[in-house]
Amino acid sequence: MTGLRGVLFVGLPVAVILGFWLLARWEYRHGRDSHRQSFVARNGWPVVAFVVAAVGFWALVMIVLPQLYMVDFSFHPKLPPSQRGGPRDVYTLENYRYFLFGSTRSTASWNVTHITAFWLTIAVSMCITVLNFVICYPLAYFMAQVGTGSQVRKLMLLLIIPYWVNELLRAFAFNILFGTSGVLNVILLCTGVIASPIDFIGQDIALYSGLTYAYLLVMMFPLYNALESLDHNQIEAARDLGAPWWHVHLHVVMPFAKPGIASGCTLVFMLCAGALAAPLVLGGPKTLWFTPIVYDRFYQAFNWNQGAAYAIVLLLTCILFVMMVMRVFRVSLSEITR
Amino acid sequence: MSADVELDDVSVRFGPFLAVDRASLKIAGGEFFSILGPSGCGKTTLLRTISGFLQPSQGRVRIGGRDMAGLGANKRPTALIFQNLALFPLMTVADNVGYGLRVRGVARAERRRRVDALLQLVALPDQGGSLVSELSGGQKQRVAIARALAVEPQVLLLDEPLSALDLRLRQHMRSELRAIQKRVGITFIYITHDQGEALTMSDRIAVMNRGVIEQVGPGRAVYDDPATAFVASFVGENNCFEGTVVETGDGHAVVETGVGRLSGRRRNGLAVGDRALVFVRPEALRLVSDDAPAPIACELSSSAFEGNATHLFARARQGQPIVVTLSRRDEAGAMAPGQKLGLDYAAHDGLVLPANGHGAD
Ligand SMILES: Nc1ncnc2c1ncn2[C@@H]1O[C@H](COP(=O)(O)OP(=O)(O)O)[C@@H](O)[C@H]1O
Ligand SMILES: [Mg+2]
Numbered sequence: 116m117t118g119l120r121g122v123l124f125v126g127l128p129v130a131v132i133l134g135f136w137l138l139a140r141w142e143y144r145h146g147r148d149s150h151r152q153s154f155v156a157r158n159g160w161p162v163v164a165f166v167v168a169a170v171g172f173w174a175l176v177m178i179v180l181p182q183l184y185m186v187d188f189s190f191h192p193k194l195p196p197s198q199r200g201g202p203r204d205v206y207t208l209e210n211y212r213y214f215l216f217g218s219t220r221s222t223a224s225w226n227v228t229h230i231t232a233f234w235l236t237i238a239v240s241m242c243i244t245v246l247n248f249v250i251c252y253p254l255a256y257f258m259a260q261v262g263t264g265s266q267v268r269k270l271m272l273l274l275i276i277p278y279w280v281n282e283l284l285r286a287f288a289f290n291i292l293f294g295t296s297g298v299l300n301v302i303l304l305c306t307g308v309i310a311s312p313i314d315f316i317g318q319d320i321a322l323y324s325g326l327t328y329a330y331l332l333v334m335m336f337p338l339y340n341a342l343e344s345l346d347h348n349q350i351e352a353a354r355d356l357g358a359p360w361w362h363v364h365l366h367v368v369m370p371f372a373k374p375g376i377a378s379g380c381t382l383v384f385m386l387c388a389g390a391l392a393a394p395l396v397l398g399g400p401k402t403l404w405f406t407p408i409v410y411d412r413f414y415q416a417f418n419w420n421q422g423a424a425y426a427i428v429l430l431l432t433c434i435l436f437v438m439m440v441m442r443v444f445r446v447s448l449s450e451i452t453r
Numbered sequence: 454m455s456a457d458v459e460l461d462d463v464s465v466r467f468g469p470f471l472a473v474d475r476a477s478l479k480i481a482g483g484e485f486f487s488i489l490g491p492s493g494c495g496k497t498t499l500l501r502t503i504s505g506f507l508q509p510s511q512g513r514v515r516i517g518g519r520d521m522a523g524l525g526a527n528k529r530p531t532a533l534i535f536q537n538l539a540l541f542p543l544m545t546v547a548d549n550v551g552y553g554l555r556v557r558g559v560a561r562a563e564r565r566r567r568v569d570a571l572l573q574l575v576a577l578p579d580q581g582g583s584l585v586s587e588l589s590g591g592q593k594q595r596v597a598i599a600r601a602l603a604v605e606p607q608v609l610l611l612d613e614p615l616s617a618l619d620l621r622l623r624q625h626m627r628s629e630l631r632a633i634q635k636r637v638g639i640t641f642i643y644i645t646h647d648q649g650e651a652l653t654m655s656d657r658i659a660v661m662n663r664g665v666i667e668q669v670g671p672g673r674a675v676y677d678d679p680a681t682a683f684v685a686s687f688v689g690e691n692n693c694f695e696g697t698v699v700e701t702g703d704g705h706a707v708v709e710t711g712v713g714r715l716s717g718r719r720r721n722g723l724a725v726g727d728r729a730l731v732f733v734r735p736e737a738l739r740l741v742s743d744d745a746p747a748p749i750a751c752e753l754s755s756s757a758f759e760g761n762a763t764h765l766f767a768r769a770r771q772g773q774p775i776v777v778t779l780s781r782r783d784e785a786g787a788m789a790p791g792q793k794l795g796l797d798y799a800a801h802d803g804l805v806l807p808a809n810g811h812g813a814d
Contacts, residue, residue: 346537346539348535348536348537348539349539349540349541351506351526351533351535351539352533352535352539352540352541352600353541353552353556354506354525354526354527355504355505355506355526355527355531355532355533356527356532356552356553356556356600356601356603356604357527357528357553357556357557357604358527358552358553358556359527359556362556366552366555367541370543371542371543
C-alpha cells in the first residue's frame with residue numbers, strides 16, 4: 116500500500132516534470148517555428164494528449180463524479196450495506212421529505228428547526244457578504260487608486276499574513292477573544308463600558324464576526340483587481356465635471372468594478388453559506404446554522420443519503436440565489452471570470 | 454461666458470522637486486492660450502493646478518477674478534480634457550457627454566436636448582447611442598470636447614489632446630478646435646509640446662522649460678524675437694553659434710564664434726567679453742556667389758527637396774552643423790555634396806542671446 120502511494124504521490128509528479136523537460140529538449144533540438152500553428156502542431160501530440168487527459172480527469176473524476184454520486188445518494192433510502200442494491204434500494208424522495216417535514220413519510224408538520232436554520236444561513240450569509248463588501252471596498256479602493264506603492268505593499272502584508280494561520284486555529288482564537296472571560300469582555304469590563312460580561316457566543320456575535328473575518332480576503336482580491344485596472348483619470352474626469360464623491364463611486368467606479376464586485380460577493384456568499392469550521396467552533400448551543408446540521412446527518416445520524424440531500428438543497432439554493440442576484444444586477448457569468 | 458485666468462507667482466512642489474517654478478500669467482477671457490514646452494517641463498502640472506487637482510505650494514490662481522485657493526476640481530468653472538481623454542468606457546457617447554449635466558440634476562429631456570446640440574457642435578450628430586469603444590480616435594476626441602463643454606465651463610483646459618492622432622487628423626482637428634473655440638467663445642488653455650500646434654492655433658503662447666515660463670507672447674513675437682536661448686532653439690528651427698562678444702553697439706552686438714565674426718540684434722545686458730549665442734533662422738540665410746566675401750563658409754553635406762522649399766544641410770569649420778532653407782525662388786540649381794557654400798544674412802535676422810540659457814535681465 117505504501118509502495119503504491121509512494122509511486123502515486125512522488126513518482127507521478129516527477130514523471131510529468133521529466134516528460135515536459137524531455138519534450139522541451141526535443142522541441143528545442145528540432146528548432147520549430149512556434150508561430151501560426153495549431154495547438155497540436157505547436158506543442159506536439161503528447162502534450163495535447165496529456166492536457167486533454169489531465170483536464171478531463173480533473174473535471175470528471177474530481178468534480179462531476181463525486182457530485183453525481185451525491186445526487187444519486189440523496190435519492191436512495193438509508194440501508195445497511197447488506198441490503199444495498201437489493202429490492203428495497205429504490206429511488207425515493209424521502210430524504211428531501213425529511214428536510215421539509217421532519218419525517219420520511221408524513222407531511223403533516225414542517226421541519227421548523229431545519230428550515231429556519233436553512234433560511235437563516237442564507238440570510239446571514241447575505242448580510243455578511245454585504246458587510247464584507249462595505250469593509251473591503253474602501254480599503255481596496257485606497258490600495259488600488261490612492262495609496263503609494265509602499266503603503267499598498269504594507270497593507271497587503273497586513274492583510275495576508277493573518278491568513279497563514281489556518282482556519283480552525285483562527286476560529287478558536289476568535290472563541291477565546293469573544294468568550295465570556297475573553298479578551299474583549301475583560302477590556303470592556305475593566306474600562307467600565309459594561310457591568311457584566313456579554314455572551315458574544317450565545318448571541319452569535321462571535322460566529323458572525325468570525326465568518327466576516329474569514330472571507331475578507333476573498334472579497335478583497337477580486338475588488339482590488341477590478342479597481343486596480345480603472346484609469347485614475349476617469350475618476351478625475353468625473354470630479355472635474357462636478358461630481359461629488361458618492362456620485363463618482365456610484366456611477367463611474369462601481370460600474371467599472373462590477374465584475375470584481377460580483378465575483379467577490381458570490382465567492383463570499385457561497386463560502387459563507389457552506390462554512391463548517393467557524394459555526395462548529397464559534398456557534399453557541401442555540402446557534403442555528405445549516406452546515407453543522409448537514410454534518411450531523413453524515414456523522415451523527417450516520418445517514419449519508421439524508422446528508423447528501425441536505426447538501427444538495429443548500430448547493431442548489433445558493434446557485435439559484437446567486438444567479439438571481441446576478442440577473443438583478445445585470446452581471447453575466449463571463450464577466451465574473453474576467 | 455468666458456473668464457480670465459491669472460496665475461500669480463505659482464510654484465508646485467513634489468517633495469523636493471520643483472515642477473513649476475514661480476509661474477505668473479495673465480490670460481484674457483476668450484483667449485486661445487497655449488503653453489508650449491518639452492515633455493516633462495511641468496505643463497500638465499500647471500494645468501492640474503489651474504483645474505484644482507493640485508494645490509500650489511505657493512502663489513495664487515484666480516479665475517474670473519476669484520481666488521481659487523481651497524476649491525476642488527468639482528467646484529471650479531473649468532473643464533479639463535485629459536491627455537488620454539479618460540472617456541467613460543461603459544457609457545454611451547450621449548451618457549458621456551451628459552454626465553456633467555446628470556451630476557447637476559438636469560432633467561432627462563433637457564439633458565437630451567443639450568447633448569444633441571453639443572454632438573451637433575462637434576460634428577457627431579448620430580453617434581449618441583454608440584459606445585465609446587466603437588469610435589475612431591478623432592471621434593473620441595470630439596466626444597471628450599463635447600463632454601467638457603457640456604458643463605458650460607468658463608475655461609477649457611486641454612492637455613495635449615491631439616497627440617494620439619495621426620498627422621492628417623491632427624492638422625484637421627487644429628482648425629476644428631480653433632473654430633469651436635470661436636463659436637463657444639470661452640477661454641482655451643491648450644498644452645502642447647508641438648510648436649506647430651501652438652503657433653497655428655493660439656492667440657498667445659507661453660514657452661515653458663524645466664518648470665519656468667521663459668516667454669509669453671503672440672506666436673509671431675515668440676518666433677521672431679525669442680527672449681532666451683531655450684526659446685530660440687525650441688520654437689522653430691534655428692542655427693546656433695557660440696562665442697564671445699567682441700563689440701556692442703546700439704541694439705546690436707558682434708560675436709567671435711567658431712565660424713567667424715557674426716553680428717545680430719542684442720538683448721540688453723550683454724557686454725564685451727560675455728559668452729553669447731548667435732541664432733540665425735535657416736530661412737534667413739542666403740547663398741552668396743562664389744567670389745563675394747561671405748561671413749559663413751561651409752561645405753554641403755546633403756540637401757532635401759520639399760516642394761515649396763529645399764533644405765540644405767551643411768557643416769562649417771569645427772564640424773558646426775548649419776541648416777539653410779531656400780524658398781523656391783532663391784534656389785540655386787543643382788548642388789552636389791562636398792560643394793563649398795558661402796552664407797550671409799541680414800544683420801537684423803541675427804539674434805545675440807546670453808549663453809547661460811536665461812535672460813540676463
Ligand atoms: N505626482 C507627482 N509626483 C512627483 N513628481 C511628479 C508628479 N507629477 C509630475 N511629476 C514630475 O514633474 C515634472 C513635470 O511633469 P508634467 O507636468 O507631467 O510634465 P509635462 O506635462 O510637461 O510633460 C516631471 O519631471 C514629473 O516627473
Ligand atoms: Mg503632460
